[in-house]
Amino acid sequence: MHARAGSTVELEQRPYGPESTREEREAIADRVSVVDDRILFIHELSVQSPFSVQLIFDRFLALARDWDRFAYVVDLTEAKRPDPETRVALKAHTLGISPRVTHLAVVVGNNLIMRAMARLFAYGMGLTNVSTHATRAEAIEEARRAMGR
Amino acid sequence: MLWAGSSPTDRILMHLAEIGAGRCTITDDAIVAERDPEMSQVLLGLLVLYEDLSYASRQRAEAETALRLVAEERARLLEDRRQAVAARDQFLAVAAHELRTPLATLKLLVDHPMAPPDSTTEPGGVVIQKRQLAMLKRQIDRLTTLVVEMLDVSQITGGGLQLSLGPVDLRDVVREVIGRFDLEIQRRHVTLKLNAPDPVPGLWDAARIDQVITNLISNALKYGAGRPIEVSIRVEAAQAVVVIRDHGIGIPENEQSKIFGPFAPVLAATHHAGLGLGLWIAQQIVQANGGRIKVDSRPEHGSTFTVELPL
């Protein structure tokens, strides 16, 4: 995982908004990284907000700029259930990129609730290329497989 | 409301019914505490469903409120505009009437000048009674006043008042204005007292202040019902204060705030009401000179106009 140098802020368990500092914004955006060629990784925040969703997807799109198709992995193991407003933002962004997505692999650990959350999310958007996994390694493996490697 | 003994299906049906009724008793804690893994996932799904539905309906309600507020604002603006147009139309009607009346008199007098009895006319000449000549002059004065008022309003609303400031003794100005009204004061059999023991020098636009005092004294005579008028000038807290008090018909409570407005309602019981702009112009002038003008009035008891000017 390529972490960007310079993000030293410890992110708290609260929703972040437009009043966030530059360091905080960097730290949030740094939760997106490139795992492999055309495979992105999002380490979801504990407490999400429409603002944090925007930051993450902005970075995501920047990294995926030159790729016409790609897969990505989302790690939900630290994430709390997002509120309805955040869900609306997530849905909008996810649908936006979905034409280019070959596969989304979601890390849910052994948490059935989290698994249910991921499934609800996928069902709600009519996505069929979504899988849930107990570990990161498995999820990344699945993403690679979907990209034909 | 946990129906601990109910079957999973019954519990699901109950929660579905709740959600349909706009309620939900499922909590995150309850989901975590649920022993049955399948049930916990279903409960999560139901809770998320309820949250999404509530959110959507809140959004809709907010949108409807926003639309309603916009519609109300629009209705308010339309009403304001309608009132403004109505006020302007009424003003124009009054203006037309006020201009046409002296013109009618002028026309009659010019068409039919009347010679005094026992006068002889030279060839190509006209003889006219002094009384009629005075009438002619009065109409011209009235027309001039009206035209000047309309031009003032044009200037004020167009580019603002041009003031030419200079050293002015307010007492002199007031005395001069009162002097000009001498004839009318006598004609109406009114007593006008001036209480101004000392000169009151200041830096103002003399002609414009004259205009204000003229308007106020003219009003006092018009609406004074023949009763005494008192004018006083004093200096108070770095201000020159002129007070013009009549004991006439007064101004109704609900009109007092409006009399300085443009197109102020022309008061009933008036002759030669003018355009109703005099007080508005007066206020503009006083404010432009750094001062304030206010009124205190009771119907049937008269009005007191106070002009404050900075020294």
Place this chain on the structure above:
Amino acid sequence: MSASPRLPLMIVDDDDDLREALADIMTAEGYEVAAFADARAALAALKGGVTPFLILLDLMMPGMSGWEFRAAQLENPTLALIPVVVVTAAGHLSDAARTLSNVEVLHKPFALEILLPVVARYAAAPRALPRPL
């Protein structure tokens, strides 16, 4: 002019100068003039027995307006017979006339060449007026 007893010309207008000028001119033309600044006073005079052959009526007056005067006149069957010519400086001229029944309207400022023939016409042909007692 009608035969004696000579009926007066009534003028109702709140503008002092205009009323005086008009009264002077009509008197000089040989009419007897009854001029009123206030419509109420004019109405009282009519009820009191003053019987003009014509009323020259201004419309925009404070207190009782010309419209109100006309309405009151028409309520009384005797007074209703007295012809009225409206003389007005009001803006919406045709509208003003429309709200009044059966009247000619002259618009201020008017020329004497227009007014005098109109007055003469009514003086020459008085309607069926009850003879004054």
